Amino acid sequence: MPDDPAPDTDADPDIDLYEFVDRLCRFETTDGEEAEAAAWTREQFDAFGFDTYEWEADAETLAGHTSFPNDPADIRVENRPSVAGVVEFGDADAGPTLVLNGHLDVVPADADLWTGDPFEPTWSDGRATLTARGAADMKAGLGACVFAALDLRDRVEAGEAAVDGRVVVEAVAGEEDGGIGAAAAALDDPYPFDRDAALVAEPTDLTAVTTTEGTVMKRLTIRGRSAHAATRWRGEDVLPHFERVRAAFQELETERGERVHHDLYEEFEVPWPIVCGRVEAGSWSSTVPGTLTAEWRFGVAPGETVDEVEAEYEQRLAAVVADSEWLSAHPPAFERFSIQFEPAGIAPTEPVVRALADAMADDGLADTDPHGATYGADSRHYVAAGIPTVVFGPGTVEEAHFPDESVEWADVLRAREVIAATARRFLAGDYDRGTESGPDADAETDS
Known part of the structure; x- marks a missing residue:
């Protein structure tokens, strides 16, 4: 992969x-x-002149949330701060507040599968492409939010725009762990003002995502009977039982794809996908x-x-169990x-969605639907708190x-x-605000 040095000149408007x-x-x-990273980001917010905030999640509170394990000991929150920078415009209390959110955490990287060090960013063809863990998911998106807030402030200070309200740029912890920082912010507002969107x-490939899918994570444990390979007929092999369960779940996935409908998911070959991401069997x-x-x-x-979805798969498993004497x-x-x-x-009539669609159209993006x-x-946490949230970003x-x-x-x-x-x-x-937000807004789901 080419590793060209990025331009380093004060004349470059995007160098910061x-x-x-x-x-x-x-x-x-x-x-x-x-x-x-949170401490460094807060330092940057301070240097930019933002009003800064910081919070950590409470494990006891999150344990009462449906996203997280019931046992607070299973939720790692210590030394995982989230930070935010706030820019106020005009009469801030007279206008709305918009949160621009990104997460600091990334998933682990298997360095053996990478061309270079995942945490040593590589810039190809000057600055055409950035390669690094978190480049797409989602540190570049967070950077876009930070500098969008700065750009708006510059325009207002230059007299090119006149607005009232606030922009909050959040850099939250633990999105990959269920949204620890965002859930904490949604459940217990860390700011002395309300958030409107x-x-x-x-x-999102620079498209507007107004609806996100949910997931349920389940662990299946099957017990057979071990035996020496030389007398395998004396044992009970768990693998054929697992394959029957897997086939039954895949059949249900297909059935649900035909039965459960939503207009925004017609484009997907498998709208409600399942995956068995980890299997461990046997001992020798x-x-x-x-x-x-x-693990599913x-x-x-x-x-x-x-x-509801958990119950469907539990019922399908029960049918497989009923057909097996073992x-x-x-x-x-x-x-x-x-x-x-x-x-x-x-709903697509929410002001934040309409503002985004108009901004996209003005920038020449063809797909504003x-x-x-x-x-x-993390959008789901804010939507659940009554804060209409749209997902939009690069990559x-x-x-x-x-x-x-x-x-x-x-x-x-x-x-x-x-x-x-x-x-x-x-x-x-x-x-003007249109239809109220909610977990099933704009849904046409037939079960």
Whole structure:
């Protein structure tokens, strides 16, 4: 991969954004280690003249939230601060407040699968493409939010725009762990003012995502009977039982794709996908595998609840068990684990969506229609708190969590411009609010 030095000249209007994103991508913010990056980001906010805020989540509070485990000990919140910078315009209390949200944490990177060091950003063809863990998901998007707020302030100070209200730029911890920082902010407002709308800068290919899918995470444990491979008929192999369960779940996935409808998900080949992402079976190569653990992710459509979808898959598992003499006598365990994502959606008539659509159109983006996403995002926490939230950012989710994760720098610059224009339009107050927001807003789900 070419590694061309990026331009370093005061004449470059985007050099500050480049330097911000490049430095942010050098922080290895995996496995709960966001503190150093959060401290650096707050220093940048201070240097920019933002009013700064910081908060940490409370494990006891999150344990009562449907996204998180019931046991506070299973939720890592210590030394995981989230930070925010606030810019006020005109009579701030007379205008609305818009939150621009991005997350600091990234998923781990298997360095053996990368061309270079995942936390040493590589710039190709000058500054055409950035490759680093977090480039797309979503440190470049966070950078676009920061500099969009600065751009709007510059325009107001230059007399080129007149607005009242606030822009809040959030850099939150633990999105990949269920949205620890965003959930805490949604449940217990860290600011002395209300929030009227939000934009989360996840990678959306510069399209407006108004609806995100939910997920339920389940762990399946099947017990058979081990035996020496030389007398395998004396054992009970768990693998055929697992394959029957897997086939039954895939059949249900297909059925749900035909039965559960939503206008924004017609474009997806599999609208409510499931995946068995981890399987561990047996203990020795010459022993019949007598135990199996499988971890699953099940898609939840907007308009459904996590509980409803969980019940469907539990019922399908029960049917497989009923058809097996062995499983009937030795019922599998099927329990939630990790984090759950509730679906969320807002109406396309929400002012923040309309402001974004107009800003996109002005910037020449052809596709300004609302879209759905088959992943979950921190937007759901704000929607649940009554804060209409749209998802829009540079890059593609197809790069997220991938080796050699990359983002096109031109898309980052364009996102910066569109987000700044969205904030200006939203704070100008030119849009009346339409249909109320909610987890099933704009949903047409038939079960």
